Amino acid sequence: MVTTTVCPFGPELQEFWEMRHDLFSRFDEGIRIDAAGLFGVKPEELALRTAARVRGRTVLDALCGVGGTVIAFARTGKLVTTCDIDPDRLAMARENARIYGVENRITFLVDDIREVMGRVEADAVYLDPPWGGKSAAERDRFGLDDYRLDGRDLLRRAFAITPQVILSMPPNFVLSDLVPFGRDFSVEQAIRNGDLLYLNAHFA
Numbered sequence: 620m621v622t623t624t625v626c627p628f629g630p631e632l633q634e635f636w637e638m639r640h641d642l643f644s645r646f647d648e649g650i651r652i653d654a655a656g657l658f659g660v661k662p663e664e665l666a667l668r669t670a671a672r673v674r675g676r677t678v679l680d681a682l683c684g685v686g687g688t689v690i691a692f693a694r695t696g697k698l699v700t701t702c703d704i705d706p707d708r709l710a711m712a713r714e715n716a717r718i719y720g721v722e723n724r725i726t727f728l729v730d731d732i733r734e735v736m737g738r739v740e741a742d743a744v745y746l747d748p749p750w751g752g753k754s755a756a757e758r759d760r761f762g763l764d765d766y767r768l769d770g771r772d773l774l775r776r777a778f779a780i781t782p783q784v785i786l787s788m789p790p791n792f793v794l795s796d797l798v799p800f801g802r803d804f805s806v807e808q809a810i811r812n813g814d815l816l817y818l819n820a821h822f823a
């Protein structure tokens with residue numbers, strides 16, 4: 620690999636830093652990011668592809684991060700409500716949305732998403748809970764209990780809002796964990812340069 624610049628967040632995240640222009644094509648226009656945001660953000664083209672599959676006018680992108688998927692939903696014409704418990708990261712997402720010219724289509728909330736889900740309506744809910752770092756994708760299996768937030772609880776709360784729920788999962792996710800919800804779903808594979816980066820379960 621040709622290394623052009625050194626990752627400001629340490630060598631662990633160098634491979635993600637090398638991807639920064641795939642994460643945000645407008646990275647050099649002032650995109651703001653922190654270490655967790657760099658690890659968690661979905662690449663722009665893949666996020667746009669996911670967003671284009673989602674039906675309806677309004678989306679709750681439950682866990683904002685630095686705004687990769689939020690911006691994609693807004694760019695595909697959705698009105699988005701989003702939330703992050705970390706005010707600094709949410710501020711970064713707001714600035715990043717401004718760079719893409721879509722901040723006016725997004726409502727940003729600093730809160731615990733479990734509080735927000737009880738009071739928000741949306742045609743679709745997108746869930747991208749933290750995996751807990753790089754090692755998550757390297758273990759044998761990853762299931763709903765392995766996210767940093769209780770995956771089952773998040774899904775239950777999302778289904779109380781709408782049947783159209785999208786859950787982002789590491790490539791090693793055990794899909795049988797989704798069966799007890801008794802709902803049909805299809806699986807989207809997010810592939811970049813031949814590598815499976817993550818999966819999305821799209822519930823009807």
Ligand SMILES: C[S@@+](CC[C@H](N)C(=O)[O-])C[C@H]1O[C@@H](n2cnc3c(N)ncnc32)[C@H](O)[C@@H]1O
Pocket residue numbers: 655659660661681682683684685686687688689702703704705708730731732733747748749750768
């Ligand atoms: C994997 S990131 C989301 C990445 C985003 N989809 C993107 O493409 O940029 C998950 C985010 O959830 C936030 N988070 C964790 N626990 C939360 C909670 N209880 N309520 C709201 N946000 C939370 C973290 O601060 C983190 O920024």
